[in-house]
Amino acid sequence: MNKLIRVLSATAVLPGAALATAGVLENGWAGRLPDPVATHWNSAPNGATPLGAFTGVCLALGAVAVLLLATTAVAALRRGRPLPRLTVGVGAGFAGLPPAVLLSVLVANLDAPDWHAARNGAVVVLFLLGAVVLGAVAALVGGLPAPPVRETPGDRPSVGLRPGQRAFWSGRAANPAMLWALALIPVAIAFLPAGLPWPTAVWIALVGAVVTALTYRLSATVDAKGVTIRFGLLGVPWRHLGLDSIREATTRELTTFGDGGLGLRFNPVTGTTAYKVRGGPALVLALESGRTVLVGVDDPETGAGLVNDLLAQRITRID
Template structure:
């Protein structure tokens, strides 16, 4: 199966099939559905929409989502860009949502004498949403593609000049104490505003804010012959280890404070990039064999990137 067929199957055929099944069932059940149908529930049905209008809107949104997803995926493929599984899975899951919503409403209204008698749609909605998620997982494995295997010019990659047989270790980190002060003082400031938070509530929020900041305000990274290890916060959690054989190459990048997804642990489902950030500025950029990128905002990332590249060039996978 060629890459193009895989991508089209995942991004067009699978969500398109879900939409087609929803349309076929709507046509088969038309005589068993009230018109209008209940489309909103509180304690019971409290909102309705004409069947034709609701069906048309769901189909329109579904077709638009499938076309945008498939076009974007094929364009990325032709430009030799990676299509991470997470990106395909999230995209297909969203593209299947209109079909899931349509089916959940149809089932809730099926055989009801009028829309006021429609059954509660919560359980049905959850089941069909789970179906959309499952479809996304299937599509992720069917259409997710790594980047092309080519590497950047070795002359342009950072290096520390590690010689064969040498051992080396690099460790660096970064911290943002302002995150501690911000999360600690904001609740107090709100409590000072008239009709703001009560002092007990502000105290609890301050405590929670300090605990959250303590777990995320600092970041460390190490590089050795086993790979790259990333640790967050005072407790070193969350923790992630990237084996050397899972990394394609390393370089550096300048990150802005907020444009790259903000601070903390960030994942971009469109590009497949994971960012570990406590500040803007220089960061270590790791390109994985899967085509995804991992960004780590630490000091002196050039040395870390150079050591990773030298270890990759020597294919050191363990420490004797």
């Protein structure tokens, strides 16, 4: 099956079909539902929302989630990046949450004379399990793991820098999905029958968006002074590695949740520090101290080659 068809089937068709089904059922059940409908339970219904408003928000959230998931996945595919099954599955399951919540609320309110008489909201668990199943199917259909990386011992990248020449390299990476995920997840939870109160959800979404805005981008630069790594919109936190602290540079593929996950991660056992906002190609810096620094940015081959050429120009020791 064509890769693009697989990715679109997993990220657009499957969650989109769940969203469309929820919309069709709501329209068909409109005459059998009270208005407003119970949308929050604490053993018994204790909160209600107008049917039209609740349906509209759920469908809108679902449409936004499907659109962002599909566009992000297609963009990664066109850039030649892997799409791990876990990433695709989590994304599709998240996109399936709004229709799952909508259907669970509709079923609990179906044929009730008013929202106070709605059935127990525990039915939401069944629909959330449905979202999990949807995610699992999407992972099998649209997951495109990276092929095994074949490493050649002693093969050090180079850009052919000649003595006396100057060069500069900059690599970047961004993960916009982190922004919308941390902003929408608290809002989605607020729609669960026993979810967060609205003020709490809004504050969590705002804090999550601000924190993510400061960390969702990553850049690395290489010049004659060494390698500089910067995070987020403000470029903080940042780290500079002088050439005298680097032994060699190579590249490798990173998985989305490998090496500790996204963000700034340190493994005290291996001595590896990872700077990541997404899975994919990364610059690997082997330090003189024996530690390793991983920087997940685009075009790391050029950056690694420039580091090695700069090191070769200043080497005076014999290994």
